[in-house]
Amino acid sequence: MKRIAFSFVLLTFVYVSGAQTIINRDPEIKKMVDDISKDKIEQHVRKMVSFHTRHNLSEQNDPAKGIGAAWNWIKTEMEKSISVSGGRLEVKFEEYTVGGQGQRISQEIKLKNVVATLKGTDPNDDRIIIISAHLDSRAALDNDNTGFAPGANDDGSGVATILELVRIMSTKKFSATIIFMAVSGEEHGLYGAKYMATKTKQEKWNIIAMLNNDMIGNSGSSETLLNDNMRVRVFSEGVPAFETEQMASLRKYISGENDSKARQLARYIKETGEKYVDQLNVTLVFRNDRFGRGGDHSPFCQEGFTAVRICEYNENYDRTHKIPAVENGIQLGDLPEYVDYEYVRKNAGVNLATIANLALAPYEPVNCGIVTSGLTNKTTLKWESPAKGIKPAGYYILMRETYQPLWEKKIFVTGNEITLPYSKDNYFFGIQSVDAAGHESMAVFPGQAKRQSGTN
Ligand SMILES: [Zn+2]
Numbered sequence: 329m330k331r332i333a334f335s336f337v338l339l340t341f342v343y344v345s346g347a348q349t350i351i352n353r354d355p356e357i358k359k360m361v362d363d364i365s366k367d368k369i370e371q372h373v374r375k376m377v378s379f380h381t382r383h384n385l386s387e388q389n390d391p392a393k394g395i396g397a398a399w400n401w402i403k404t405e406m407e408k409s410i411s412v413s414g415g416r417l418e419v420k421f422e423e424y425t426v427g428g429q430g431q432r433i434s435q436e437i438k439l440k441n442v443v444a445t446l447k448g449t450d451p452n453d454d455r456i457i458i459i460s461a462h463l464d465s466r467a468a469l470d471n472d473n474t475g476f477a478p479g480a481n482d483d484g485s486g487v488a489t490i491l492e493l494v495r496i497m498s499t500k501k502f503s504a505t506i507i508f509m510a511v512s513g514e515e516h517g518l519y520g521a522k523y524m525a526t527k528t529k530q531e532k533w534n535i536i537a538m539l540n541n542d543m544i545g546n547s548g549s550s551e552t553l554l555n556d557n558m559r560v561r562v563f564s565e566g567v568p569a570f571e572t573e574q575m576a577s578l579r580k581y582i583s584g585e586n587d588s589k590a591r592q593l594a595r596y597i598k599e600t601g602e603k604y605v606d607q608l609n610v611t612l613v614f615r616n617d618r619f620g621r622g623g624d625h626s627p628f629c630q631e632g633f634t635a636v637r638i639c640e641y642n643e644n645y646d647r648t649h650k651i652p653a654v655e656n657g658i659q660l661g662d663l664p665e666y667v668d669y670e671y672v673r674k675n676a677g678v679n680l681a682t683i684a685n686l687a688l689a690p691y692e693p694v695n696c697g698i699v700t701s702g703l704t705n706k707t708t709l710k711w712e713s714p715a716k717g718i719k720p721a722g723y724y725i726l727m728r729e730t731y732q733p734l735w736e737k738k739i740f741v742t743g744n745e746i747t748l749p750y751s752k753d754n755y756f757f758g759i760q761s762v763d764a765a766g767h768e769s770m771a772v773f774p775g776q777a778k779r780q781s782g783t784n
Contacts, residue, residue, distance in 0.1 A: 351603055352603075352766055353603060353604060354684075354685070354688075354765060354766065354767065356500065356684075357604060357680075357681055357684045357685060357688075358604060360496050360497065360500065360680055360684060361604045361605065361677040361680055361681055363496045364492055364493075364496065364673050364676045364677055364680065365492065365673070366669045366670055366672070366673040367669075368488075368491075368492055368495070369485075369488045369489065369492055369669050369672050369673060369676065370488075370664070370667070370669045372405070372484070372487065372488035372491050372492070373480050373484040373485060373488045373545070373664050373667055373669075373672075374480075374664050375401065376398060376463070376465075376479065376480070376484040376487060376488070377478040377479070377480050377484060377663070377664050378392075379392070379393055379394060379395075379397045379398045379401075380393045380394070380476055380477075381393070381394060381395075381465060381467075381473065381474065381475065381476065381477040382394070382395045382398045382463055382464050382465040382477065382479055383395065383464065383465060383466055383467075383472065383473040383474075383477055383515075384426075384433060384437075384439060384464050384466075384473075384512060384513055384515060384516050384519075385433065385437065385471065385473035386473045386474065395439075395463070395464060395512065398463050399421065399440050399442060399463070399512075402442045402463060402487065402491070402510050403419055403420075403421065403442050405491050405494075406419045406442065406444040406491065406494050406508070407419045408495070409444075409494050409495055409498035409499075410498075412498055412499045413446065413498040413499070416446055416447040416449075416498070416501075417444060417445070417446050417447075417494070417498045418444070418445045418447070419442070419443070419444045419445075420442075420443055421440040421441070421442060421443075422440065422441040422442075422443050422523065422524065422527075423438055423439070423440050424438070424439060424440075424441075424519070424520075424523040425437070425438055425439075426438075426439055426513055426516075426519040431517075432470060432516045432517055433516050433517075433519075439512040439513050439519060439520060440512060441509060441510065441511040441512060441520045441523070441524060442463070442509070442510045443507060443508070443509050443510075443524075444494050444507070444508040444509075445505060445506075445507050445508075446494075446497060446498055446502070446505065446506045446507075446508070447505055448502055448503050448504045448505040448506075448687070449501045449502065449503055450503045450504075450717065450718075452716055452717070453503045453504050453505075453691075453716065453717050454505075454534045454716070455503075455504035455505065455534050455536045455687075455691065455717075456504065456505045456506075456507055456533050456534055456535045456536065457504055457505070457506050457507070457535070457536060457537050457538075457539075457683050457686055457687055458506075458507045458509055458535055458537070458538040458539070458628075459489075459490060459493065459506070459507070459508055459509065459538075459539045459541065459679055459683060460486075460490075460509040460510075460511060460521065460524075460538065460539065460540050460541065460624050460625075461483050461485075461486025461487045461489065461490050461509075461510055461511075461540070461541045461542065461624075462483045462486065462487075462510070462511050462512070462513075462514035462515070462520065462521075462542060462624060463483070463487050463510040463511065463512060464479075464511075464512045464513060464514055464515050464516075464520075465477040465478065465479025465482065465483075465484075465515070465662070466479070466515040466649055467649065467650065467651045467652070467661070468649060468650060468651045470516070475651060476651070476652055476661075477662075478652065478661060478662050478663050478664065479662055480545070480662050480663055480664040480666070480667050481543050481544075481545045481546045481640075481647065481648070481662050481666070481667050482542070482543045482647075482648055482649070482662055483514070483541070483542050483543060484545075484664070484667070485541075485543060485544045485545030485546075485667055485672050485675075486541035486542055486543070486544055487510050488672065489541055489544065489672060489675065489676040489679060490508045490509070490510055490541070492676055493508060493676065493679060493680055493683070494508045496680065497680065497683070497684065500684070502684065502687035502688055503687060503688060503717060503718065504536070504686070504687040504688075505687075506683055506687055509524065511524065511624060514542070514623075514624055517622075518622055518623070518624055518626065518627055520624070521540075521624035521625075521626075521627045521628065522627040524627075524628075525627035525628045525630070525631045525633065526627075526631065528631070528633075529631040529632070529633075535628070535633045535634070536634060536686070536692075536770065537593050537634050537635075537682075537683075537686060537770070538625055538628045538633055538634065538635035538636070539597070539625075539635075539636060539638060539679055539682065539683070540623050540624045540625035540628075540635060540636065540637045540638065541637075541638045541639075541675070541679060542623050542624065542637060542638075542639060543639050543640050543643070543648070544560065544638060544639065544640055544671075544672055544675040544676075545640065545667040545668055545669070545671055545672040545675075546640045546642065546643060546644050546647065546666065546667065546668065546671075547640065547641075547642060547668040547671045548642055548644055548668075549642035549643060549644060550643070550644045550645045550646045550647075551645075552642075554642050555642075556641060556642060557668050557670060557671035557674070558607055558608055558609055559608070559609045559610075559611050559641035560608060560609075560610055560611065560638060560639070560640060560641055560671075560674075560675050560678065561611050561612075561613045561637075561638070561639045561640070561641050562594045562597050562598065562610055562611070562612050562613065562636050562637070562638055562639075563594075563613045563615060563616055563617050563618070563623070563625075563636060563637040563638075563639065564588070564590040564591045564593065564594035564612065564613075564614065564616070564636045564637075565588055565590045565591075565615075565616040565629055566585050566586055566588055566591060566614060566615075567579070567585055567588065568588050568589070568590070568629065568632070569616070569626070569629040569630045570629065570630055570631060570632035578775055578776070581776065582698070582773070582774070582775060582776065583730070583756075584773055586614070586733070586756075587756065587758075587773040589634040589770070590616075590629065590634055590635060590636050591612075591614070592634075592758065592770050592771045592772075592773065593634050593635075593636050593770060594612045594636050595612065595734060595735060595771070596682065596686070596768075596770050596771070597610060597636070597638070597678060597682045598610040598612055598734070599735075600678075600681045600682045600685045600686075601677070601678030601679075601681055601682055602678075603681065604677060604678075604680075604681035605674050605677040605678050605681065607674070608674045608675075608677075608678065610678060611641060612733065612734075614733070616629065616637075617637055618639075623637045623639075624637075625637045634770075638675065638678070638679065640671070640675075644666070646658055646659070646660050647660070647661060647662045647663070647666055648662060649662075650662065685767050685768070686767075686769070686770065688763070688765070688767040689761065689762070689763060689767035689768055689769045690714060690717050690718050690719070690720040690761040690762070690763050690767075690769055691714030691715075691716050691717040691761060691769060692714060692760070692761055692769040692770060692772050693711040693712065693713065693714060693720070693723060693744075693759050693760070693761050693769070693772055694711065694712045694713075694714055694715070695710075695711060695712045695778075696709070696710075696711040696759045696772040696773075696774040696775065697709070697710050697711070697774050697775055697776060697777025697778060698752055698757060698774040698775070698776065698777055699752075699777045700752065700776050700777070704751075704752075705749075705751045706747050706748060706749055706750070706751070706752075707747065707748045707750050707751065707752040707755070707757065708745065708746070708747045708748075708752075708777070709725065709745065709746055709747075709748075709757055709759060709774055709777075710744065710745045710777050711723065711744055711745075711759050711772070711774070712744060713744065713761075714761060714769075718763060720761035720762055720763060720769075721742075721762060721763050721764040722740055722741060722742045722762055723740075723741050723742070723759055723760060723761055723762065724738050724739065724740055724741075724759070724760040724762055724768060724771075725737075725738075725739045725741055725746060725748070725757060725758075725759060726738055726757065726758035726759070726760065726771050727739075727748075727750065727755050727756065727757050727758075728755065728756050729754070729755060729756075730754065730755065730756055735758060735771070740762070756773070757773075757774060758771035758772060758773055758774075759771065759772050759774060760772070
């Protein structure tokens with residue numbers, strides 16, 4: 329009798345937990361992800377370290393040392409892909425002035441970002457996706473512009489990833505434009521990213537996603553001695569840094585505090601990254617960044633763009649911003665031998681898969697609304713097809729319990745309205761456009777649907 333009861337329990341368990349995950353990969357994206365070379369990433373990191381320091385106040389005119397040498401080398405590396413891009417890749421410096429009295433950089437200097445733009449194939453597609461990393465480095469002191477500051481992980485790992493993605497993605501065609509950006513000025517106050525965020529806002533660029541990669545190559549923690557190259561963090565803001573009164577009032581009405589655009593991007597990165605990269609858990613951190621630390625995504629958030637930070641799960645404080653030296657038997661400093669290149673390869677794959685999927689996807693649906701009038705145990709969602717780009721083959725309706733962090737159901741529909749037998753009060757919903765090959769836009773969290781005359 330006891331044995332029968334046990335079998336029953338076991339069967340019930342299998343039944344409840346038996347739903348498998350179906351993974352449908354686009355073979356082209358899979359091939360690009362598989363092309364990412366851990367050895368090339370390591371070569372790039374070691375080359376960055378060979379400049380001795382990439383401090384923002386370091387030498388700009390020495391061909392082998394200092395930030396100027398790094399600028400020129402990164403630009404030259406990116407330019408190698410122009411010929412294979414069929415003329416779609418453009419590489420240039422963006423120069424700007426920073427510093428002055430009372431600032432962390434006390435005298436005015438000029439810094440440069442290196443920016444590679446891979447133009448989208450559809451001239452009517454104005455969407456831009458940015459992947460960014462910072463090329464400057466520092467050791468212990470703010471103003472030490474000559475000491476060895478290898479910056480292998482911070483942020484050689486991010487820059488190496490960008491160079492690898494330029495190499496691989498420039499041979500492929502995407503509807504949307506992709507910008508690969510290596511910025512200066514991060515270590516002294518996010519100057520390079522601020523310059524780009526202000527400029528792009530003024531020029532009204534349609535940036536749909538900005539992925540900041542800062543420190544994606546360290547897999548072991550100091551103090552707690554964890555070793556794990558199977559987890560990476562994505563930081564995203566909840567309540568947006570840029571929010572008008574009208575946006576705030578809608579957010580409160582629809583309980584959208586966990587459904588900012590940055591959070592939809594974070595969920596998108598998790599779903600897409602884990603689809604294409606094996607042995608990696610994309611862990612969503614529901615805060616904009618680490619305590620007391622800044623990142624280049626923040627200026628973009630402040631200008632109202634959708635931006636997140638991708639960062640290693642474990643940090644090693646014996647390495648970051650330390651002068652390379654042995655102290656009490658511990659090697660300090662951000663040296664290339666401590667970067668886990670296999671881990672960087674996987675994190676580069678998450679970036680590539682996300683950007684490619686997004687750049688191939690249709691535009692998001694527009695005017696997405698949830699009908700909140702009327703007492704009903706159902707939910708009606710309405711949306712309009714995007715006016716630009718390819719026509720979606722259909723839409724995914726996403727849903728989850730309100731207390732769950734990630735979408736739980738994904739329902740394919742055609743048309744522009746659906747009524748589901750679930751109460752609008754008990755779930756959150758999202759709407760994505762999808763093309764015939766399965767590339768999804770980011771999810772849109774519906775606002776209140778406009779009332780139609782004659783209904784309440
Ligand atoms: Zn950094």
